Amino acid sequence: MNLSERQQKIxxxxxxxxxxxxxxxxxxxxxxxxxxxxxxxxxxxxxKLVEAGLLERTSDVSRGLRLRDGARVLEAAAGRRRGIPIxxxxxxxxxxxVFPESVDTADVLDLATDVVGRAEEVYALRVQGDSMIDALxxxxxxxxxxxxxxxxxxxxxxxxxxxxEETTLKYFFLEGDRVRLQPANPNYEPIIVPADQVEIQGKVxxxxxxxx
Amino acid sequence: MNLSERQQKIxxxxxxxxxxxxxxxxxxxxxxxxxxxxxxxxxxxxxKLVEAGLLERTSDVSRGLRLRDGARVLEAAAGRRRGIPIxxxxxxxxxxxVFPESVDTADVLDLATDVVGRAEEVYALRVQGDSMIDALxxxxxxxxxxxxxxxxxxxxxxxxxxxxEETTLKYFFLEGDRVRLQPANPNYEPIIVPADQVEIQGKVxxxxxxxx
DNA sequence: TTGTACTCAGAACTAACGTTCTAGTCAAAT
DNA sequence: ATTTGACTAGAACGTTAGTTCTGAGTACAA
Numbered sequence: 029m030n031l032s033e034r035q036q037k038i039x040x041x042x043x044x045x046x047x048x049x050x051x052x053x054x055x056x057x058x059x060x061x062x063x064x065x066x067x068x069x070x071x072x073x074x075x076k077l078v079e080a081g082l083l084e085r086t087s088d089v090s091r092g093l094r095l096r097d098g099a100r101v102l103e104a105a106a107g108r109r110r111g112i113p114i115x116x117x118x119x120x121x122x123x124x125x126v127f128p129e130s131v132d133t134a135d136v137l138d139l140a141t142d143v144v145g146r147a148e149e150v151y152a153l154r155v156q157g158d159s160m161i162d163a164l165x166x167x168x169x170x171x172x173x174x175x176x177x178x179x180x181x182x183x184x185x186x187x188x189x190x191x192x193e194e195t196t197l198k199y200f201f202l203e204g205d206r207v208r209l210q211p212a213n214p215n216y217e218p219i220i221v222p223a224d225q226v227e228i229q230g231k232v233x234x235x236x237x238x239x240x
Numbered sequence: 241m242n243l244s245e246r247q248q249k250i251x252x253x254x255x256x257x258x259x260x261x262x263x264x265x266x267x268x269x270x271x272x273x274x275x276x277x278x279x280x281x282x283x284x285x286x287x288k289l290v291e292a293g294l295l296e297r298t299s300d301v302s303r304g305l306r307l308r309d310g311a312r313v314l315e316a317a318a319g320r321r322r323g324i325p326i327x328x329x330x331x332x333x334x335x336x337x338v339f340p341e342s343v344d345t346a347d348v349l350d351l352a353t354d355v356v357g358r359a360e361e362v363y364a365l366r367v368q369g370d371s372m373i374d375a376l377x378x379x380x381x382x383x384x385x386x387x388x389x390x391x392x393x394x395x396x397x398x399x400x401x402x403x404x405e406e407t408t409l410k411y412f413f414l415e416g417d418r419v420r421l422q423p424a425n426p427n428y429e430p431i432i433v434p435a436d437q438v439e440i441q442g443k444v445x446x447x448x449x450x451x452x
Numbered sequence: 453t454t455g456t457a458c459t460c461a462g463a464a465c466t467a468a469c470g471t472t473c474t475a476g477t478c479a480a481a482t
Numbered sequence: 483a484t485t486t487g488a489c490t491a492g493a494a495c496g497t498t499a500g501t502t503c504t505g506a507g508t509a510c511a512a
Contacts, residue, residue: 030440032489049298051263054469066491071471073489086261090302090469090498094262164376164449184451237376237447240395244459266499278461283501285459302468302499 035073037062039082042093052093068150153186153197160184160197163212169237175231188227189219195229243292247285249274251294254305264305363396365409372396372409375424381449383409385442398441402432407441 041061045053053061059070074093077083086092155169163184165171171186179185185200187209198209198219207226209219243251257265271282286305298304304441354418364414367381375396377383383398391397397412399421410431411423419438421431 034489046262050258054302055471056469064490066493067470068472068492069490076489088470088497090266091263092470118374161376164373164378166376232451234451235447235449239444239446246459267501268499276460278463279500280462280502281460288459300467300500304500 032073032076034062034064035076035080038070038073039077039095042083043095046095052091054091062120155197159211159213161213163199165197165212165235166237171232172234172236174233175230177228179228179231184232186229186232188229189221190225190227191221197232200228213231243289243294246274246276247289247292250282250285251289251307252419254295255307258307264303266303367409371423371425371428372403373425375411375426377409377447378449381447383444384446384448386445387442389440391440391443398444400439400441401431402437402439403433407437409444 029031038058042053045057045061049214055067055070055074059065059067059075062070064070074083074085078085081094083092084096091211095142102123153171153173153220155165155171156167158167165184171184173186183200184197186195187200187207188195196209196219198211201208201210202223203220205222205223207223209221209226211218250270253270254265257269257273264372267279267282267286270352271277271279276282276285284299286295294308296306296308298306363386365383367377368379370379377396380452383396385398391412393413395412396409398407398409399412399419400407408421408428408431410423413420413422414435415432417435418432419435421433421438423430
């Protein structure tokens with residue numbers, strides 16, 4: 029089935045209206061927006077959109093409209109995206125793995141939840157400097173941290189040095205009553221300070237780098 | 241301001257109702273759900289929720305309700321999460337940057353859109369092998385690719401080698417009628433093949449690594 | 453007690469809104 | 483020329499739904 033220009037306009041308006049208001053428009057609001065004076069004409073075209081599978085209506089319910097998936101796909105192209113399919117593995121060493129042809133939609137990476145998890149207190153920091161370069165963390169990378177006051181040895185943490193009034197990104201090691209903050213770059217020396225002069229600001233749980 | 245049990249129930253119902261219908265409930269529907277016979281009482285409590293900053297109302301508009309951020313935050317705790325606040329920069333070299341105390345909510349990382357962008361065809365691959373280690377891409381990392389058939393010199397790409405029937409992750413360089421696929425690890429040799437034996441599967445636009 | 457603030461109930465009022473009916477236009481098919 | 487199908491217009495109707503008014507119960511402080 030083909031959409032008339034009016035029907036296309038109506039659909040667009042509904043999308044835009046919902047985007048703006050968080051609830052669907054009334055028939056009269058649609059009519060006004062698309063320059064249709066008659067509510068029956070709008071009603072007629074709405075039914076056409078239902079036939080086309082792009083819309084659902086609940087009768088006798090004000091603003092009883094909802095966009096269907098077909099219509100949302102178009103919307104997705106217009107901006108939003110929820111998940112990324114994980115298509116498989118890729119060889120970065122000796123090339124071995126075969127590129128899978130079929131998209132396994134079961135394996136979908138939901139950036140928001142899969143990467144960050146359900147952690148309560150998560151925040152991000154942009155890295156400056158290269159002291160963690162051997163940990164494959166570069167300047168400009170975004171590190172995702174879970175806010176927590178403690179850490180285990182070997183964790184990569186954001187640590188606040190109370191006496192220096194600085195925060196730095198390092199590997200954390202508790203050694204007796206002192207803390208060693210170990211960079212991952214031989215050009216930098218570890219920072220060793222009394223344990224009571226270090227405040228853990230959070231532990232790195234993910235690293236994100238944009239390239240290209 | 242504290243919410244009464246009724247107000248909490250109303251808020252929950254509105255959330256649930258919108259989740260289910262994609263449009264907000266009417267006052268009478270709320271009343272029925274929360275066992276309030278009088279529309280004025282519902283109206284009264286809705287106004288309280290507006291005062292509390294959890295709701296917005298549009299007067300004289302049917303179903304003119306919208307949840308505000310405050311209310312959505314509670315929702316986030318219930319499972320879904322959209323954005324991660326970017327709190328600032330962190331020093332990984334010489335520690336310089338001060339950790340900001342105030343959360344600048346303006347700077348929010350929406351993983352879905354900010355990292356991936358508005359690209360049309362995006363997918364992810366998990367990396368196996370260490371040939372890109374000098375590019376700070378480790379085995380186990382997740383690379384986000386934009387599906388595209390072409391690439392520029394220097395792009396990190398997933399390349400399909402037609403004769404070997406392999407896909408590999410390398411830097412791309414077109415040299416005359418041949419393509420050089422350059423690893424970022426001195427232990428590996430570049431792959432040089434005729435251009436017609438290489439199919440670009442996509443270009444890496446982001447790298448994600450989970451740690452901890 | 454008295455007064456005030458807060459909450460609730462019921463009913464009535466009015467505007468909002470979906471539905472339906474009649475009728476008209478226009479192009480393509482018969 | 484007539485018919486048919488797709489679309490449009492306007493108006494009227496009846497339900498839906500937000501608003502408002504009256505009245506009352508409760509808790510708390512002066």
